[in-house]
Amino acid sequence: MQTGLRRTCEGCTLCCKVLRIDELAKPANQMCIHATAGGCAIHGSHPETCRVFFCLWIDDRSFGPEWKPDRSHFVMSRSASGKGLFLNVDIDTPDAWKAEPYYSALKRLASGARVGNYIAVSVGARCFAVFPEEDLEVCDLGPGCEIMVGYRDQPGARQPFAMVKVADGAIHTYNGQVYRN
Secondary structure: OOOOOOOOOOOOOOHHHHOOEHHHOEOOOOOOOOEEOOEEOOOOOOOHHHHHOOOHHHHOOOOOHHHOHHHHOEEEEEOOOOOEEEEEEOOOOOOHHHOOOHHHHHHHHHHOOOOOOEEEEEEOOEEEEEOOOOEEEEOOOOOOOEEEEEEEEEOOEEEEEEEEEOOOOOEEEEOOOOOEO
């Protein structure tokens, strides 16, 4: 992250649309009733989910102005562990993350990721784990879900895989793996 002055939302309220806010019974991909052109009408008494959310575009100046959520049509954030990069895509522009300059940059970020790091893209009920070689569609990453990614060695190549542990403890595995309850 580059140092310097922290950016501001500057009129962007995309997080108020794409994020799910359980405390307000607000589903993902529906504009929050408290969102206004000037920001949050209940700022200061807004829910914990909103207070702890950090937009990566605001916090990381290595992402240029084209990455601002109201321009890119997705909101980026880090996982609690810091290993994951999440993109919550505006459902009205579901392929925004595949547009340039974003897609090639995401592929470069994925190729530089250390073992255990991941990029997860949420588009409505669809979620993708992004690898340099391919994008694996995985189950919806709801509350309490954990995603694990990596590579399996195959004869002559490495094969990407993703596993999602859902809230009830079930494990969903992808790309040659087995689904287990």
